[in-house]
Amino acid sequence: MPVADSFDASALMSAARGKEHLDDFGPLPFIEPLTVLADSYAEADLNDIGAHILRSGLVHSLRMRLRAQEWIRRHPEILRERVHAPIVVVGMMRSGTTLLQRLLAADSRFHCAYGWEVVEVAPRLGYDFGGGDFSGGEDPRIAVAEQRERASRELAPELFTIHPMYAREPEEEIVFLSDAFLSHVPESGAHLPRYRSWIDDRDFAPAYAYLDRMLRFLQWQKRMRGRTAERWVLKSPAHLGYLDTLRERFPDLHIVHMHRDPRDTIASGAGLNATLHAMHSDRVDRDRVGAQWLQRMGWTNDRAMAARAGWSDEARRCTDIEFADAVADPIGQVARVYDAIGVPLTAEAESAMRRWLAERPREPARPAYTPADYGLDETRIDERFAAYNRRFRSGAPSSRRTR
DSSP states (O other): OOHHHHTOHHHHHHHHHHHHTOOOOOSSOOHHHHHHHHHHHHHSOOOHHHHHHHHHHHHHHHHHHHHHHHHHHHOGGGGGOOOOSOEEEEOSTTSSHHHHHHHHHTSTTEEOOBHHHHHSSSOOTTOOTTTSTTTTSOOHHHHHHHHHHHHHHHHOHHHHHHSOOOTTSBOOSHHHHHHTTOSSHHHHHSOOHHHHHHHTTOOOHHHHHHHHHHHHHHHHHHHHTTOOOSEEEEEOGGGGGGHHHHHHHSTTOEEEEEEOOHHHHHHHHHHHHHHHHHHHOSOOOHHHHHHHHHHHHHHHHHHHHHHHHTOTTHHHHEEEEEHHHHHHOHHHHHHHHHHHHTOOOOHHHHHHHHHHHHHSOOOOOOOOOOGGGGTOOHHHHHHHTHHHHHHHOTTOOOTGGGO
């Protein structure tokens, strides 16, 4: 099948319907962003493997929409769930967001989305939460996600080293924005100039409405398994550019904003993107990847600063944490979050956090990327993030910033 034909939006939707034997994608709009994204993929310089991977991802997203909608049709009480006062960890990649999210998620009073849940948010329709074939045992999606984890380690070791995704660990909910076809995930894996420019002016409210819908769905599933919690811990660097939209959807949120010298983060993020591009295309312009990542992160941080500046209750709604402080004293920094949200850090929760620190997955060393690998230099990065550094990092301990 020609690449252009494989990314026809109508054909993608038909393929998803055929696999799920369902027709209703739900009430939230998605066809326009799907069409723009699919057309952009059709124009991209993809190899056969890349086209297959990316097309399969779009079909999977559509299948999850179909399947989730059918669960909601059968169980309308799902939409009566409410996501109360989420703690949302944001920050540029490699700024410590994963560390903070997983420490907070170690507290049994908080919900999180695990790797196996974001891979397949909707169980197969034959799943019985209350006495069927899987009652009393592990959700079969866990085994599927663990197989994917093993395959990723074996078939894409460089990607797993840079961005590991564990089936049983807390994971980003960015997948749900991607499933709405309004996200910056696609541009991280392919050169998509049309989609990249089109998405900058879009209203992301439908994507965040879909995120809310999937969190309610997951919360209902957890409740059906006997698991309840007071609030959610969310995490994604992608939220930085949409803090106002996020707050409109979750007005009682609390932001944990992680900070690190952009010199230490930009090259690493560009490295991840270049690795993803190389999985999908035989030709990767590393300088272009670096320039686009610098632009995107600058755009994202500008929007985050503007959003926060407009919040009259910013001091109450946001906790700022420096990466070096989180690494040196993780429990102490987490305690600041608990103080800010008015929740006691219990001995039980602290013990669970310390246990996670001792037992967490030991990841292989990541590649040592430099800005020059992507056509960048530290002066250019400093200039682009001058306002960010003044706002959040003027007193931050960083030997790199003083060189």
